[in-house]
Amino acid sequence: LWVASRNIVYGLIVIIAIVLAFMIMFRMKISPQVVISIQSAIPKILIALILVTFSYAIAGLLVDLMYVVTGIISLTVASVGGGIFINDPTAIFRFMTTGFIGINGQIGVSVGIFGVLIFYLFIFTISIFLALFASGGGVLGNLATLGIMGNVVSLMSIIALVIMTLIVLFATFKIWWMLIRTFAQILLLTIAAPFQIAFGAIIPGMGFGSWLKSMAANLAVFPITGLFLILSFVFLMISTQYSIPASTSLSWWQLLYIIPGGVGMANTLASNTGWPPLLGSSNSMLGLIFVGASVMVLTLIPKVAEIIKGAMSGRPFAFGSAIGEAWGPVRGLYGSTLGPQVDAVRKYGGEIGAQQFYRSVNSRVNPENRDTAFSRGLPQWFKDYIRRASGQDRTQR
Incomplete structure (x- = not known):
């Protein structure tokens, strides 16, 4: 398809060049402004011709740079991690590119984004359950001491668990659709690159610069999505560390350690006491808070493309709208009551x-x-x- 687009643009450039050449040779009587425009357009057409020829190679170079950025992020996360099974940048790189879930980049399977999100939903359910019931009774166990009011709050907490599960499901499908849409846009940008670059020699606002920004913004979605997924799992790991005391004999929670890049960061963050202020100091409450933080990071992922494009164009980040859109299913339930x-x-x-x-x-x-x-x-x-x-x-x- 790109070859067909390139050949069509070549034909258009040849026709335009012939017309301009005849206009110059026969010295057609036109206004001085038009003469100046024609003369200035000739170098632009030559530059556009060169860029059209190498547009496919430039697109491939941008894709390679995306993997380079992903590798840099993997090295950075691995240096911060330093946990069990997680200090291997290769495992982190495979997680961010193929959705690899395993141990040390060797034992495991590549499940893709949909498999990673299903695994996140599974771990999220376990983490919030532990925050509510583990660690000496959990949040619900502490609320039970309040009598009737504690029972009411416990019921509200269970309802909140169901609502947050719906939010995670909704965000899961939005992330999956966002990545598919971004991939399709990259393909269309690559196919239409000859036309956009060639028209930039005539039409202001188009051309190589705008195409390059659009291509870079769409490619940046993938490494940023992988980074946000790692942060989401990191907060889930912190939640389990607060919810399950060190003396507890349960060891299955180390299943979380198979997520590349998270354990060392979780250990570092969880070791900082006194944070966050005013949101609770018990381990069970902190575990519940970090589950909420993980969900908030996950709800930002569907807006990654808009956030990146906004950053490149100077618009403010759409953090608030991203979190607000995740409550779409809840609004429908709210409006029906x-x-x-x-x-x-x-x-x-x-x-x-x-x-x-x-x-x-x-x-x-x-x-x-x-x-x-x-x-x-x-x-x-x-x-x-x-x-x-x-x-x-x-x-x-």
């Missing part, structure tokens, strides 16, 4: 907010609908309070 009604009360406040709330749920709580499941589930004092707060009692009197 009383979420909009609660938003109305929060937005308007006071009597107006209560009236908005009353109008939304009146059909469910009025006496005529007492046979509905929703109406039976609400206490009478709540129904009376809604009517009083919305002014319906005054209207009826």
Whole structure:
């Protein structure tokens, strides 16, 4: 396909060159500005011709540079790691390029991005379970001492576990689709490189510079995605180190050590006490916090392409929107319940907010609908309070 594009561009350049040559030879009477434009376009056409000829080789060079950057990242992570099975940059490089999961780059299998994400979901479920139940009872065990309120908070924690699992599943498919889309864009950029470079000699804003930036931005997605995946696993490892005490006989959690590049970094970060402030000091709570940090890093990955392109164009990073988009499935669940009604009360406040709330749920709580499941589930004092707060009692009197 690239050869066909190159040949078409060659034909167009030949036609344009012949037209310009005849215009110059016959000294066609045109304005001085056009003469200057034609004369200045000739060197651009020659340069574009050279770049079109070597555009495929330039694209290959950029791909090789991507692997060089990946190797540099692997060496850096290995030097920081220094953990069991993880101080081999070759294993890290294979993880970032083929999704290799194994020991020391020798025993294991290359599962690709989808296999890595499935493995992440498996380890994530184990890590959050340990944070909730391990380490002397975990978070739920500590909350049980609060009595009834502790039971309520425990139930909310279990619901949060389900929601976070849905978020991880949603992010998994988004990451997979983002990498496929980026690969397709690289192929299209390579095929269309002769046209974009050639048109740059005539049309401002196109040309070799814009093509090079687009190509580099798309290629940078792959090493950055691999780095973010390593960071996600690192935070999961830190979570297990806090959730399972050193005296615990459980040793299966060392399964996490097969992820290249993470254990040494996890050991270094977990050794720093007193962090993070105000978010809890118990081991179980810190384990839960680092699970949340791992999920937040994972939700940033689908926005890697936009973040890189924004950095190259000077736009601010889209960190907040990346985290917000991960809550898409939760918004649907929120909107199907009383979420909009609660938003109305929060937005308007006071009597107006209560009236908005009353109008939304009146059909469910009025006496005529007492046979509905929703109406039976609400206490009478709540129904009376809604009517009083919305002014319906005054209207009826």
